[in-house]
Amino acid sequence: MDVVSDAISAVHLGHPWFHRMRTDGTWCARLDPYDGAGFYVVVKGRCWLVTDNRAPVLLGVGDAVLLPHGTGHVIADFPIDPATARTEAVPFEESLAGQPEPPTGREPCGTEVICGTYWLDCSRMHPLMAELPEIVHLPHRVGDHPELRAAVDLLAGELDEVKCGSCVALPSLLDLLLVYMIRAWMTEARDGTWPRVLGDPVTAAALRALHSDPGAPWSTGRLAAEAGVSRPTLARRFTALVGRPPMAYLTWWRLVRAATLLRDTQDTLAAIAGRVGYGSPYALSHAFQREFGVTPGRYRAQATARSAAVGAG
Structure with a gap:
């Protein structure tokens, strides 16, 4: 085992939860802090990711995001003003249950996002995992992180239709996604301790x-x-x-x-x-x-x- 694999294995619990959000109206969902790591992959459209401790992040098609410490946040469609997103947000489960009609003058954005949670045991977090920032934002750029992009494409393909072996393939692809997001962060981190350690x-x-x-x-x-x-x-x-x-x-x-x-x-x-x-x-x-x-x-x-x-x- 290598350090990154061991660091992930030490805290990883069970299979990740995931969902594919398809929205044709405005939406604004809130997730409270939790024991785990959340992720988003934008398949279509644009949306905002808003937390308490940093500026709102605008996510576009192909962007991947990891929230490694289960930070509470709001995710909302692009037309919504991120400054008011917290007041407009509803609990995430309620948002999944049904999308409200868009207000007058606001066109639906047709956003599609793959989202989910990795359950983690944070009682003995390896310092490599503890060092990950509140948000790991990996914008889609041609040629960057080909393994991550391949995993995203395979994941989206598995979700497009039910296929033989999907019950095995999907959890495995989601675990790969976690590894590739952490690996991508390590290659881009300029001042992180553990990228320097392993370098x-x-x-x-x-x-x-x-x-x-x-x-x-x-x-x-x-x-x-x-x-x-x-x-x-x-x-x-x-x-x-x-x-x-x-x-x-x-x-x-x-x-x-x-x-x-x-x-x-x-x-x-x-x-x-x-x-x-x-x-x-x-x-x-x-x-x-x-x-x-x-x-x-x-x-x-x-x-x-x-x-x-x-x-x-």
Whole structure:
């Protein structure tokens, strides 16, 4: 596993919810903050995205947007003044139930948007995910991010008509969309910490080694050899970029991996301890409780209940 894949897998819960909005009248919908990441892809027309903390964003055909922290927002058709959108907005579910007639003098815009939510467990967010801005806006530009554009086209094609295998294809395409949106942000980010981290060959090599086998008996010397530098060089560069020394990062990541395995598998605590580099279930349990404030058993019960609630939703 690479860092980006691991960062997503650590928080991703269940299958994403999605909907295709087709509107012929004016509309203005409000979503309150939620535990997840929202997305929009504009297939036709234009619309506004309005949040509390930044200027309104005008979205056009082919634009993709990720709201990685479940920020409350308003989305509205283009003729609506974004300055008044909050006062005109109705709850999103009500907006889906039926569109109001456009006021006199305002022509329908014929907007079509693919939207949805990725359910996330934000209790142990990787710093790469935590660093994502409130809105990741990826405007459609010819030649930019071909993988993202291909995923958008495939997703729209699957939604155009029911096809064999769609129940498998759609969730997979939506998961690809999330990966490609984060990847696109990383290539465009000018001042982000984690794009710099993964752009540094020494730190990136060390992180690849740790994430590929977190249960291995790593030491600073062994990790420095993997990265092809001295121990002082690795410690200095890794700590400066990541914000913690290599072995401290490894300890934290082992516990996050243990939490993910408790959530996603039925493996025993002893088996999980072996996979993440702890010599005994007791050692893992002690470290886990110190990091997360709950025992592994209690964490697994809470995670099971949370996943069941997501599945029911």
